[in-house]
Amino acid sequence: MRTTRQNPAPDAVRLRSVRKIHGTGTGSVTALDGVSIDFPRGTFTAVMGPSGSGKSTLLQCAAGLDRPTEGQVTLAGFDLGRQSERQRTVLRRDHIGFVFQSFNLVESLTAAQNVELPSRFAGRRVRPEEIAAALAAVGLTRRAKHRPSELSGGQQQRVALARALVTRPDVLFADEPTGALDTTTSREVLQLLRRLVDQEGRTTLMVTHDPVAAAFADAVVLLKDGRVADRITLDRDPRSHGRNASAIAAHMAGMEA
Numbered sequence: 001m002r003t004t005r006q007n008p009a010p011d012a013v014r015l016r017s018v019r020k021i022h023g024t025g026t027g028s029v030t031a032l033d034g035v036s037i038d039f040p041r042g043t044f045t046a047v048m049g050p051s052g053s054g055k056s057t058l059l060q061c062a063a064g065l066d067r068p069t070e071g072q073v074t075l076a077g078f079d080l081g082r083q084s085e086r087q088r089t090v091l092r093r094d095h096i097g098f099v100f101q102s103f104n105l106v107e108s109l110t111a112a113q114n115v116e117l118p119s120r121f122a123g124r125r126v127r128p129e130e131i132a133a134a135l136a137a138v139g140l141t142r143r144a145k146h147r148p149s150e151l152s153g154g155q156q157q158r159v160a161l162a163r164a165l166v167t168r169p170d171v172l173f174a175d176e177p178t179g180a181l182d183t184t185t186s187r188e189v190l191q192l193l194r195r196l197v198d199q200e201g202r203t204t205l206m207v208t209h210d211p212v213a214a215a216f217a218d219a220v221v222l223l224k225d226g227r228v229a230d231r232i233t234l235d236r237d238p239r240s241h242g243r244n245a246s247a248i249a250a251h252m253a254g255m256e257a
């Protein structure tokens with residue numbers, strides 16, 4: 001099945017007046033309350049905010065994994081509200097990659113088989129050289145035949161990243177990708193995400209609680225009570241990393257005060 005792009009926009013992801021209400025009646029929760037925001041192609045954006053501010057909901061709606069209650073989401077030029085369920089499935093398969101805090105690897109399969117699995121399920125053939133290229137991009141060529149139990153946490157997350165990237169998606173969504181990793185391993189994964197943006201132009205949206213992780217991005221979007229409270233553009237000079245992290249931490253502290 002093919003889907004038609006309505007709008008070859010410069011933004012990889014665009015949200016307009018997006019509201020998301022979880023549940024109904026007295027138990028309902030407004031997770032997103034009129035969010036309008038653009039994520040330009042080839043940029044790395046960190047989404048931050050206090051617990052419950054709507055970060056994961058934003059990512060889920062932006063990736064077409066959840067439907068907003070109101071408003072418009074455009075992903076890679078497709079207006080998601082105009083897509084049938086089947087078209088959205090194809091769009092997710094062909095245009096997005098997702099990594100989570102938990103690596104979600106199948107223990108009985110090798111790294112290469114884990115990279116191949118979702119495409120196989122989705123009925124999309126990936127060639128062995130594409131799998132090899134995805135593993136090479138995350139520095140795991142020599143671990144292709146290893147099973148998850150034979151890999152470190154950082155290596156397992158890199159397999160998950162290779163799995164998300166094997167289809168060369170327009171947008172990579174990462175929800176707390178370093179949440180289960182130690183400081184050194186986190187840094188390796190974040191440097192890898194940064195390199196994928198710089199060298200391959202991979203648009204990346206990452207939810208994180210960690211100002212040091214967010215400092216790897218080009219911009220930080222701060223959510224509060226389901227609204228965009230602030231957007232900070234970061235100086236990409238590597239010498240500014242520590243200063244960026246401190247500035248982000250100060251913004252977060254200000255929001256939570």
Ligand SMILES: Nc1ncnc2c1ncn2[C@@H]1O[C@H](COP(=O)(O)OP(=O)(O)OP(=O)(O)O)[C@@H](O)[C@H]1O
Nearest residue numbers: 022023029030031050051052053054055056057058
């Ligand atoms: N499926 C759901 N049903 C009901 N309420 C939900 C659901 N998912 C999220 N919520 C609520 O929506 C609000 C936003 O949740 P969300 O998970 O997007 O926040 P978050 O900023 O990612 O939080 P955290 O940092 O704690 O992971 C919260 O109040 C949450 O309890």
